[in-house]
Amino acid sequence: MKLIHTIKLALKNIVSNKMRSTLTMIGLIIGISSVIILVGIGNGSSKSITDQVSSLGTNLITVSVKNSSLKYLKSEDIDEVEKISGVKYVAPSISTSGTIKYQDTSQSISISGVTDTFLDVRAMTLSRGRFVSVLDVENKNKVIVLGSTLATDLFGFLNPIDKYVTINGNNYKVIGVLASQGSSQGTNTDELAMIPLSTAMTLAKTKNISTVYIEANSKDVVDSTLASIQTLLAELLNSTTTDKTFSISSQNQLLETMSSVSNSLTLLLAGIAGISLVVGGIGVMNVMLVSVSERTREIGVRKALGGKRKDIMMQFLIEALVLSIIGGVLGIGVGIAGGYTANSIGTTFVLSTNIIYISFLFSMAVGVIFGIFPAYKASKLKPIDALRYE
Numbered sequence: 001m002k003l004i005h006t007i008k009l010a011l012k013n014i015v016s017n018k019m020r021s022t023l024t025m026i027g028l029i030i031g032i033s034s035v036i037i038l039v040g041i042g043n044g045s046s047k048s049i050t051d052q053v054s055s056l057g058t059n060l061i062t063v064s065v066k067n068s069s070l071k072y073l074k075s076e077d078i079d080e081v082e083k084i085s086g087v088k089y090v091a092p093s094i095s096t097s098g099t100i101k102y103q104d105t106s107q108s109i110s111i112s113g114v115t116d117t118f119l120d121v122r123a124m125t126l127s128r129g130r131f132v133s134v135l136d137v138e139n140k141n142k143v144i145v146l147g148s149t150l151a152t153d154l155f156g157f158l159n160p161i162d163k164y165v166t167i168n169g170n171n172y173k174v175i176g177v178l179a180s181q182g183s184s185q186g187t188n189t190d191e192l193a194m195i196p197l198s199t200a201m202t203l204a205k206t207k208n209i210s211t212v213y214i215e216a217n218s219k220d221v222v223d224s225t226l227a228s229i230q231t232l233l234a235e236l237l238n239s240t241t242t243d244k245t246f247s248i249s250s251q252n253q254l255l256e257t258m259s260s261v262s263n264s265l266t267l268l269l270a271g272i273a274g275i276s277l278v279v280g281g282i283g284v285m286n287v288m289l290v291s292v293s294e295r296t297r298e299i300g301v302r303k304a305l306g307g308k309r310k311d312i313m314m315q316f317l318i319e320a321l322v323l324s325i326i327g328g329v330l331g332i333g334v335g336i337a338g339g340y341t342a343n344s345i346g347t348t349f350v351l352s353t354n355i356i357y358i359s360f361l362f363s364m365a366v367g368v369i370f371g372i373f374p375a376y377k378a379s380k381l382k383p384i385d386a387l388r389y390e
Contacts (some may be wrong), residue, residue: 001297002174005203007318007322007352009360010336011176011322013319014319014322014323014326021040021287021323022291023090023287024280024284024287024323024327025323025325025327025330026280026281026325026327027276027279027280027281027282027283027284028277028280028283028284028323028324028328028331029280029327029334030276030280030334031274031276031277031278031279031280031281031331031332031361031363032091032192032277032328032335032359032360032363033331033332033334033335033338034272034276034277034333034335035270035277035310035335035359036332036335036336036338036339036351036352036355036361037335037339037342037349037356038270038272038358039266039270039347039352039355040335040339040342040349040350040351040352040355041339041342041347041349042265042266042270043266043349043352044262044343044347044349045265046265046266046346046350047350049349050346056188057213057229058188059088059216059217059218059219059222059251060121060122060123060213060214060215060216060250060251061213061214061215061216061222061225061226061229061244061248061249061250061251062211062213062214062248062249062250062332063211063212063213063214063233063247063248064210064211064246064247064375065208065209065210065211065212065237065244065246066244066245070161072207072208072237073092073183073208073209073210073212073233073236073237073246074207074208074209075092075207075209075234077209077236077275078090078092078209078212079331080232080316081212081229081232081233083221084094084225084228084229084232085225085228086216086217086221086222086224086225086228087214087216087217087225087229088215088217088377089117089120089121089214089215090117090121090212090213090214090215091111091114091115091117091118091120091121091122091212091213091214091215091241092197092209092211092212092213093112093114093115093118093197093210093211093212093213094112094113094117094200094201094204094206094208094209094210094211095108095110095111095112095113095211096111096113096195096200096203096204096209097110097111098111098167098168098203099163099167099363100150100154100165100166100167100331101167102154102155102163102164102165102166103165105153105154105355106226107153107154109150109191109192109193110191110192110193111167111192111193111194111195111200111202111203112192112193112194112195112200113157113194113195113196113197113198113199113200113201114132114135114194114195114196114197114200115132115134115137115196115197116131116132116136116137116282118131118132118194118213118360119131120215121213121214122213123213124178124179124181124189125178125179126176126177126178126179126335126339127148127177127178127179127180128161128176129145129160129161129174129175129177129210130176131145131194132145132174132175132182132194132195132196134204136196136199137196137197137198137380138198140198140202141173141196141199142170142171142172142195142199142200142201143172143174143227144165144167144171144172144173144174144175144193144194145174145175145176145177145178145190145193145194145195146160146176146177146178146193146194147177147181147188147190147191147192147193147351148176148177148178148180148181148189148190149180149181149188149191150191150192150193151177152191158317160174160177161174161175161176161177162175167193167195168203168272170203171290172195178190178192178194179180187345194353196229201239212231222250222251223250226248226250229248231250233248234247240267244371270355274362277362277366278366280327280366280367281324281366284320284323284324284340284366285320287323317368317372320368321364321368324363324364324366324368325364327360327362327363328363328364329360331358331363332356332360334357335356335359336351339351
């Protein structure tokens with residue numbers, strides 16, 4: 001009952017100084033809402049990266065070769081890679097560029113030479129038409145698959161299937177259009193054109209394969225398959241650890257790296273927001289010190305009538321705690337609202353219930369920690385000095 005009376009007295013003192021109490025709570029509200037919003041945005045960025053990497057398939061292994069006149073990867077080498085246990089599909093690729101033209105519209109584009117397995121290995125889908133086939137690669141057919149944005153740039157609302165475009169003076173038949181994929185591993189596939197690997201080799205005047213995408217049979221064998229591929233390629237390219245003729249990585253490794261970076265970023269954002277919460281706590285302490293000064297005579301009366309030190313200390317400590325709890329609740333509300341507002345304008349925000357609990361507990365801790373000194377100062381006042389205070 002005594003505790004309830006003390007809480008009521010604390011609320012009464014807070015209400016009687018509305019402006020001061022409001023300004024004090026604003027610091028806490030800003031601090032807590034900042035923590036929730038920034039951590040939510042950090043979690044959202046982490047989720048976006050994870051989803052993007054996972055959408056490519058967790059079984060994906062990527063090999064990049066630094067082609068030179070002495071060491072390069074040939075089509076025969078790809079056959080050896082396909083024989084490795086644990087390999088499901090192999091999709092070799094080369095990259096080149098050119099100018100594509102349809103009627104009066106032309107633009108410079110990136111071109112990928114691919115095989116029939118590329119679509120499955122890279123987890124891509126078609127919006128219309130078909131993809132490059134085995135026969136297209138064997139016969140060096142001049143056919144092309146367009147990214148969704150590239151198709152719109154060239155043909156507008158027209159159906160591009162079976163129409164012809166010109167690349168560096170040669171006609172290519174449009175056989176398919178990719179569904180919108182967005183950016184992936186630094187490449188915007190929506191603006192990409194894909195032609196048969198053999199045709200691309202003729203266009204680029206090279207037989208050197210620059211990139212190989214490999215899909216493992218399952219997630220469990222990715223690491224062992226990657227090790228076997230690495231050993232084989234080191235032999236085929238006569239590569240050493242210092243030479244670094246090629247690099248090889250899996251989606252799991254990329255995902256772990258990205259997650260580590262995202263988690264570090266989230267912690268950094270939380271730390272920055274936490275500073276504002278500490279500043280809010282300093283505001284609580286300042287207000288409570290002012291309150292002690294204003295109520296010195298009241299403290300003297302209570303002590304003269306038998307009030308104990310712990311009662312005086314508890315009164316001011318609870319007052320600081322109530323301020324922090326109210327500020328914490330309002331801060332959580334503002335933080336959630338701000339987060340979903342960020343979502344509506346295109347920023348990915350993922351609400352974490354754990355950070356809500358932590359923020360609320362931290363706001364209570366701020367109230368206790370920054371309220372102790374003013375409460376202790378009030379409890380230490382001598383009755384005679386307090387009663388004579390002007």
